[in-house]
Amino acid sequence: MAGEREKTFQFVVVGGGIAGVTCVEQLFTQIPSADVALVTASPHIKAVTNHKQVSRTVEEFDVEERPPSVLEEKFPTLSVIHSAVKSLHAQSHCVETEDGRVFGYGMLCICSGGRPKLLTRGSPHVLGIRDTDSAQEFQKCLSKAKRIVVVGNGGIALELVYKVEGCEVIWAVKDKAIGNTFFDAGAAQFLIPSLEADKPQEAAPCKRPCYTTEEPGGVQTFTADRNVHKHGGSANPGSALGPDWHRGIVLRGAEQVSRRVSVEYQCEVVKIYTPEELLHSAEQTLKPESAGSWPVYIQLTNGKTFGCDIIVSATGVVPNTDPFLPGNSFALAEDGGLQVDDHMMTSEPDIYAAGDVCTACWEPSPLWHQMRLWTQARQMGCYAGRCMAARFLSEPVEMDFCFELFSHLTTFFNYKVVLLGKFNAQGLGSDHQLLLRCTKGQEYVKVVLSGGRMVGAVLIGETDLEETFENLILNQMDLTPYGEELLNPNIDIEDYFD
Numbered sequence: 001m002a003g004e005r006e007k008t009f010q011f012v013v014v015g016g017g018i019a020g021v022t023c024v025e026q027l028f029t030q031i032p033s034a035d036v037a038l039v040t041a042s043p044h045i046k047a048v049t050n051h052k053q054v055s056r057t058v059e060e061f062d063v064e065e066r067p068p069s070v071l072e073e074k075f076p077t078l079s080v081i082h083s084a085v086k087s088l089h090a091q092s093h094c095v096e097t098e099d100g101r102v103f104g105y106g107m108l109c110i111c112s113g114g115r116p117k118l119l120t121r122g123s124p125h126v127l128g129i130r131d132t133d134s135a136q137e138f139q140k141c142l143s144k145a146k147r148i149v150v151v152g153n154g155g156i157a158l159e160l161v162y163k164v165e166g167c168e169v170i171w172a173v174k175d176k177a178i179g180n181t182f183f184d185a186g187a188a189q190f191l192i193p194s195l196e197a198d199k200p201q202e203a204a205p206c207k208r209p210c211y212t213t214e215e216p217g218g219v220q221t222f223t224a225d226r227n228v229h230k231h232g233g234s235a236n237p238g239s240a241l242g243p244d245w246h247r248g249i250v251l252r253g254a255e256q257v258s259r260r261v262s263v264e265y266q267c268e269v270v271k272i273y274t275p276e277e278l279l280h281s282a283e284q285t286l287k288p289e290s291a292g293s294w295p296v297y298i299q300l301t302n303g304k305t306f307g308c309d310i311i312v313s314a315t316g317v318v319p320n321t322d323p324f325l326p327g328n329s330f331a332l333a334e335d336g337g338l339q340v341d342d343h344m345m346t347s348e349p350d351i352y353a354a355g356d357v358c359t360a361c362w363e364p365s366p367l368w369h370q371m372r373l374w375t376q377a378r379q380m381g382c383y384a385g386r387c388m389a390a391r392f393l394s395e396p397v398e399m400d401f402c403f404e405l406f407s408h409l410t411t412f413f414n415y416k417v418v419l420l421g422k423f424n425a426q427g428l429g430s431d432h433q434l435l436l437r438c439t440k441g442q443e444y445v446k447v448v449l450s451g452g453r454m455v456g457a458v459l460i461g462e463t464d465l466e467e468t469f470e471n472l473i474l475n476q477m478d479l480t481p482y483g484e485e486l487l488n489p490n491i492d493i494e495d496y497f498d
């Protein structure tokens with residue numbers, strides 16, 4: 001049972017990541033005098049800056065870490081509570097923080113993000129990357145490394161294998177092609193030469209302080225030169241990194257080589273060994289692929305065993321639900337996320353959730369699906385805030401338009417990448433047709449059609465097609481008469497559909 005309440009707020013939001021901060025901002029947009037508490041484990045909060053609506057659903061923005069006082073100055077009735085939530089008592093509508101305080105709430109929004117789903121816990125040589133601290137830890141270990149193994153085939157792996165220099169990288173992927181969470185084998189083939197080529201110079205050093213940690217003396221920028229800073233040794237998770245986190249950061253190993261990546265396809269991890277375990281391994285035949293004495297060894301299902309300095313487990317995220325579950329009866333999705341309905345409400349009364357911690361369990365638009373991304377954390381946080389405020393004000397609320405069409409704008413291997421709708425023909429079975437256009441080193445355009453209508457697209461490079469394709473997907477026009485002309489580079493497609 002929780003102790004005595006220090007205060008009861010109309011709204012309590014847990015988590016200072018993009019979902020939580022956007023939720024708070026939205027609450028104040030609709031109810032300027034709202035009585036809100038933001039309870040967060042990390043000493044800084046995330047702020048969206050330079051937001052640009054590229055088209056109806058595609059958006060682009062920067063993210064900065066800021067001291068929470070910035071939010072408190074902007075919203076005088078906001079209280080930021082710097083402590084992790086230790087427990088939640090859904091029945092009695094209160095949360096208890098690690099520093100022993102208890103706060104009541106009228107409505108609660110859980111935006112506690114996720115944590116890396118590590119291959120193994122407790123090994124100093126197996127790292128996950130999530131927040132500023134873990135990125136710094138990686139950077140520090142990498143600086144002494146001659147070889148690393150990256151396991152996983154999603155966003156973090158794609159970014160790391162391209163970025164890391166001065167070190168041999170062995171990249172173990174489950175699939176036949178790289179980047180399976182974001183694109184297909186064709187796009188992978190388009191991108192692979194970039195891994196072998198020399199990297200173009202980074203356009204410009206990052207001018208803005210992307211990721212910072214607050215020091216008593218002020219705010220420090222996260223660069224290669226700064227000392228490693230731990231938040232008081234706390235095990236509390238910080239907010240997830242996001243767009244551009246590696247820009248302006250040196251990710252360099254101990255060797256004088258540039259990038260050297262070899263990909264091990266279609267394999268998973270059998271076991272991770274310490275040198276002693278390897279020596280005494282029951283499998284006498286277990287021979288590391290290369291001689292040498294390494295601090296850790298990894299055995300893969302393709303029969304190979306590699307010694308290395310670090311294993312990066314880039315194998316996805318697990319929703320951060322631990323403190324909220326005991327004593328409550330949240331409905332959880334298969335991926336461990338808090339189930340939310342079309343108003344971002346969990347199964348517990350007056351409790352909402354948004355961002356990486358939740359799993360969208362409403363009947364989605366046929367062209368939208370959840371991916372744990374910055375954009376969706378922002379959209380969900382904003383929509384959760386809207387739903388909470390609307391309920392408080394007894395106003396109706398409609399599903400936000402952003403959930404009509406999946407869209408994601410990012411950069412991989414120095415190429416602009418735009419993903420729209422069912423970009424990988426997700427859930428379409430064989431009921432689809434693909435149109436492709438590819439110019440080596442320049443652009444890769446893939447369109448997914450179903451019943452003659454465009455349902456998804458992958459655009460790599462400066463294609464300038466995102467807006468037109470977004471419109472074609474949204475208006476579901478029958479494109480059968482146009483056939484392959486749709487991707488004819490000699491036709492200005494924008495004029496075509498005007």
Ligand SMILES: Cc1cc2nc3c(=O)[nH]c(=O)nc-3n(C[C@H](O)[C@H](O)[C@H](O)COP(=O)(O)OP(=O)(O)OC[C@H]3O[C@@H](n4cnc5c(N)ncnc54)[C@H](O)[C@@H]3O)c2cc1C
Pocket residue numbers: 014015016017018019020039040041042083084085086111112113114129130131155156236237238239240241242243244245320323354355356357372373374375376377410
């Ligand atoms: C390395 C990396 C690169 C990425 N790159 C991109 C990208 O390029 N584009 C993109 O769209 N997405 C990217 N993502 C994903 C994106 O960062 C996340 O989807 C997004 O940040 C999730 O936001 P969130 O607010 O839900 O969670 P988080 O940002 O994880 O924030 C959670 C917050 O909750 C707090 N918290 C946790 N537990 C508690 C507790 N018990 N009590 C109080 N507070 C708590 C944390 O301290 C934190 O402030 C990347 C992720 C990583 C790790």
Ligand SMILES: NC(=O)C1=CN([C@@H]2O[C@H](COP(=O)(O)OP(=O)(O)OC[C@H]3O[C@@H](n4cnc5c(N)ncnc54)[C@H](OP(=O)(O)O)[C@@H]3O)[C@@H](O)[C@H]2O)C=CC1
Pocket residue numbers: 119151152153154155156157159174180181268269313314315316317371372373410411
């Ligand atoms: N530019 C961007 O948009 C970026 C986005 N992110 C986001 O940050 C989050 C974390 O990134 P990341 O960790 O790369 O997660 P992702 O979900 O992107 O990718 C995880 C990858 O690891 C694979 N995997 C899972 N378990 C294992 C295992 N036991 N052995 C081998 N492979 C495994 C998955 O395969 P399978 O799918 O088959 O399970 C998948 O390929 C994600 O939400 C991601 O979307 C991160 C970086 C950049």
